[in-house]
Amino acid sequence: MEKITLSFPASRTLHGRALAGVVGSGDMxxxxxxxxxxxxxxxxxxSVDNSGERWKALxxxxxxxxxxxxxxxxxxxxGATPGVARIRIEQVFEEVNHA
Structure with missing residues (x-):
């Protein structure tokens, strides 16, 4: 298991919280x-070691x-693919945007 911490400037403000996906599904x-x-x-x-650069790029x-x-x-x-990762991330942002 690897733990990665990143910080990026935010370009917008939302309110609330959201959850997308289920880690128990073998996804994220x-x-x-x-x-x-x-x-x-x-x-x-x-669960994917040495994936920090992939996450930074995403x-x-x-x-x-x-x-x-x-x-x-x-x-x-x-171990989700970058495409699935992006979908899940965009799903939580969209869900909070409409909350």
């Missing part, structure tokens, strides 16, 4: 809690699109 679970700050703090626990792409809200994002990854 993403929990987001909005907060009144200027950053998105990300805590990842993954969040760099999301940051370029201006999609990162202020708050805390907790990810429990069980």
């Amino acid at each position: 679970e993403v929990l987001f809690t909005a907060a009144p700050q200027e950053t998105l703090e990300i805590a990842i626990t993954t 969040f760099n792409r999301l940051a370029l699109l201006g999609n990162l809200p202020a708050g805390a994002l907790v990810i429990h990854d069980f």
